[in-house]
Structure formats: C-alpha cells, structure tokens
Amino acid sequence: MKVLAFNGSPNKSGNTYHAIKIVADELKKEDIETEIIHVGKKSIKGCIACGKCSKNKDEKCVITDDKVNEWIQMMKKADGIILGSPVHYSSIAGTMKSFLDRAFLVTSVNDGMLRHKVGASVVAVRRSGGLPTFDQLNNYINYSEMVIPTSNYWNVIHGTSPQEALHDEEGKQIMRILGKNMAWLLRILENGKNKIKTPELEEKVFTNFIR
Numbered sequence: 001m002k003v004l005a006f007n008g009s010p011n012k013s014g015n016t017y018h019a020i021k022i023v024a025d026e027l028k029k030e031d032i033e034t035e036i037i038h039v040g041k042k043s044i045k046g047c048i049a050c051g052k053c054s055k056n057k058d059e060k061c062v063i064t065d066d067k068v069n070e071w072i073q074m075m076k077k078a079d080g081i082i083l084g085s086p087v088h089y090s091s092i093a094g095t096m097k098s099f100l101d102r103a104f105l106v107t108s109v110n111d112g113m114l115r116h117k118v119g120a121s122v123v124a125v126r127r128s129g130g131l132p133t134f135d136q137l138n139n140y141i142n143y144s145e146m147v148i149p150t151s152n153y154w155n156v157i158h159g160t161s162p163q164e165a166l167h168d169e170e171g172k173q174i175m176r177i178l179g180k181n182m183a184w185l186l187r188i189l190e191n192g193k194n195k196i197k198t199p200e201l202e203e204k205v206f207t208n209f210i211r
Contacts (some may be wrong), residue, residue, distance in 0.1 A: 001186055002033045005082035008096025009040040015124035016084045017164035019157045019175050026179025039099050046098040054109040061102045068102050070101045080118035080186055084136045090129030092136050104140045118185050119146035130156035149185045151178040
C-alpha cells in the first residue's frame with residue numbers, strides 16, 4: 001500500500017514537512033510506503049471556473065503548464081492521502097489552496113476518484129490559526145467521501161523555525177497516533193475489499209436556493 005503526502009509549505013524541510021514525516025514514520029513501521037510531494041514552492045494557478053473538467057470528464061484540468069494533472073493520477077493510484085499546510089492568515093497556504101481547488105474538483109466530478117480512500121490533514125503553525133486551517137483541509141477530504149483517521153487531539157503541531165516543531169512533545173504524539181491509526185484504517189479497508197459491499201455511488205444533487 002502507498003500513501004501520497006502533499007507538503008503545502010514553501011519551505012521544503014520546514015515544520016509542515018516534519019509533521020508529515022512523523023506520520024510517515026509510523027506508516028513505514030507497518031510497511032506502508034509514503035511519498036512526499038513538495039507543492040508549496042511550485043508555481044500553480046488557481047481554478048479558473050471554466051467547468052471543462054466536469055464537461056470533459058477526462059480526469060484532467062484544462063490548465064496543463066504545471067504538475068496538477070500528474071499529481072491527480074498519482075492520487076488516483078494511492079491508497080491514502082495526507083494534506084499538510086502551514087498557516088497563512090489562519091488559512092491554507094496560497095499555492096496549496098490553488099492545487100487543492102483544482103485537484104479535488106477534477107477528482108470529484110470524475111466518478112469520485114478519491115472515494116473511500118483514507119485521507120488525513122496536518123497543520124504546522126507558529127501560534128494561532130491552526131484549527132481553521134485544519135478544518136479547511138478537511139473540507140476537501142470530507143467532500144470527496146474519503147475515510148478520515150483520527151488522533152488524540154486536532155492534528156496541529158507548533159513551531160516557527162524549521163525543526164522547532166520537533167520540540168512540541170504533544171504535537172509529535174498527535175502525529176504519531178495519527179500515523180498509527182491511519183495504518184490501522186488502511187489495513188482494515190484493504191482486508192474488507194471484496195468482502196463487504198461498497199455503498200453505491202450516488203449522482204450529486206445540486207440545490208440552488210435562489211431561483
């Protein structure tokens with residue numbers, strides 16, 4: 001099994017990376033491979049609301065001059081996905097947000113490509129804004145009908161300078177437990193395949209409140 005992790009920090013080896021790495025180390029103990037992709041330093045355009053991904057249903061965004069389409073196919077093949085972001089103004093880092101908006105729209109309109117995969121969010125923050133960012137990341141996971149593992153607290157670790165988060169003992173424990181629970185959930189889903197009937201995929205219903 002394989003987990004794909006997206007590091008949304010501009011700093012490749014900053015505290016967001018270390019949060020992901022703690023989770024990944026626990027997955028590795030269970031022979032689950034983790035690949036970390038550094039999104040935060042890339043040049044990624046935001047969604048242009050053209051609707052072509054929904055119309056074409058070819059598992060692609062029409063913007064082709066970045067790696068988003070390549071990452072979408074990697075997400076499709078993965079068993080689990082980790083979304084990691086630092087906190088910028090109590091929110092997801094901008095480049096990460098642009099990637100998530102496009103990738104999760106494409107995957108959702110193409111027969112729920114991420115449906116029933118395991119998805120987790122982790123956040124690195126200096127002081128405040130961790131929970132709003134954590135909630136925002138989880139919105140993508142929840143909308144995609146993914147399965148979310150838990151920890152013993154919200155998945156936020158604190159630190160400013162790179163590696164400073166490694167001094168947050170509670171934060172490190174949160175990430176360790178998340179990794180253990182994620183591995184456990186991945187194993188359960190793997191063992192349940194072809195044994196328990198998967199719920200039927202329903203076509204999305206849209207209700208507009210202004211008519």
